[in-house]
Amino acid sequence: MADKVKIGVLISGRGSNMAALVYAAKYPDCPFEVVLVASNDPDAAGLAFAEAEGIATFSRSHKGMKRAEFDAIIDAELRKAGVEYVALAGYMRLLSAEFVTSWADRMINIHPSLLPKYKGLDTHARAIEAGDRFGGCSVHVVTPELDDGPVLGQLPVAILPGDTPDTLAARVLIAEHQLYSRVLADFVTRESRPEWLLEKVRALALGLPEATEKLSHGTPAFHIAGGKFFAYFSHDHHGDSITSVLVKTTGPEEQAMLIDADPDIYYKPPYLGPSGWVGMRLDGGDVDWAHVEERLTASWRMVAPKKLAAFF
Structure with a gap:
């Protein structure tokens, strides 16, 4: 097949969604490959996983730096690695408008709710408290407004009697791992359809x-x-x-x-x-x-x- 599209993944922790993308990319017919995993936390557990899989990594703490200044550093690393699209995978830091603009329509995120419901944090608790029958996850294009970009794909996850935010989160995470790679594959090949x-x-x-x-x-x-x-x-x-x-x-x-x-x-x-x-x-x-x-x-x-x- 043609050369795979180069993806950069930004993480802040264990990077389980990043790992799901890495494994999906190993399949010969997958249209993308992960070429860089970057983090704002040098101790993020996902960095060790990426290194073990032979993927280039970059990390630097954002503490003490202005948002745009730090994002410019990340941006430079992504471009040096030849990244064409950015996937956020548990990146727990708001992005500057400059960074979002520079990757406009080339950056996506996965969020643990059925957007537009429950933007931001504590999504599972809010879904349970509202009496919803389903939680779930969404992949969306990143725009300057938090969790507000066009939704590219969603998977609902049934809320069971007695569910807690933690038990629901565990099942939603399984759905996230299934959804993200499929939506990303469609997204990076859309311009040829x-x-x-x-x-x-x-x-x-x-x-x-x-x-x-x-x-x-x-x-x-x-x-x-x-x-x-x-x-x-x-x-x-x-x-x-x-x-x-x-x-x-x-x-x-x-x-x-x-x-x-x-x-x-x-x-x-x-x-x-x-x-x-x-x-x-x-x-x-x-x-x-x-x-x-x-x-x-x-x-x-x-x-x-x-x-x-x-x-x-």
């Missing part, structure tokens, strides 16, 4: 004035309300194995210029190509979405009524 790419294109296309969507020959297509099409989303069209967005150009000359300048991205679509449309591949990884937005906007302008285009 056609449905995710379509949602990105859809958000950009429908963000343009009076843009609407409908199927055209089975393909999601975007047009000005009551007017002409300015973009098509194409996936494996007639078995070509390509995922792309098709946009208008000013004509064959511009189409040829774009393809000559960057043939890894641009290509001539077999059905619309003769009329000057160009395909932009989205399946090569590291898509420049600002450039996609630029081409979508240019295509939209070519079909938008002059009065509408003049105001955008």
Whole structure:
């Protein structure tokens, strides 16, 4: 399979969820590998486990340091290790806004409740006291607000008669170990999935004035309300194995210029190509979405009524 995505895990204690990720990564088909385990506590038990498994570790106490200053040190270690995504696994320290921003949409956390219920601490006691039938765990994207990012996956855990916070926590931990690796695997591969790419294109296309969507020959297509099409989303069209967005150009000359300048991205679509449309591949990884937005906007302008285009 392709090179595995490099993960950095932040811990503060025993790191049992980190260990679950490490073991999941050993499976040949797992799309990620843990390349660094870092901690704000040099005595964290999980560090010894990571070292025994041959994983690089870093630790430094945060005491006496400003939050952003300490986070900058952790950030530098993650980047030095080539980390692409960060997984928090019992990291008991609030992160600075600067750190969260630098890893925006590249950092996830596992939380022992069914979010949005019971953000913060004492989640099991609060669920029992509320008379809930289920506790559970959630994996979410990390945002500046505590436990408030988009939820990527959840597992409910039944609350039994006589449960205490400790007995419930023990079962929820089992669920956490099952959930985290699966959600992380989906998260780090999402940008290669056609449905995710379509949602990105859809958000950009429908963000343009009076843009609407409908199927055209089975393909999601975007047009000005009551007017002409300015973009098509194409996936494996007639078995070509390509995922792309098709946009208008000013004509064959511009189409040829774009393809000559960057043939890894641009290509001539077999059905619309003769009329000057160009395909932009989205399946090569590291898509420049600002450039996609630029081409979508240019295509939209070519079909938008002059009065509408003049105001955008």
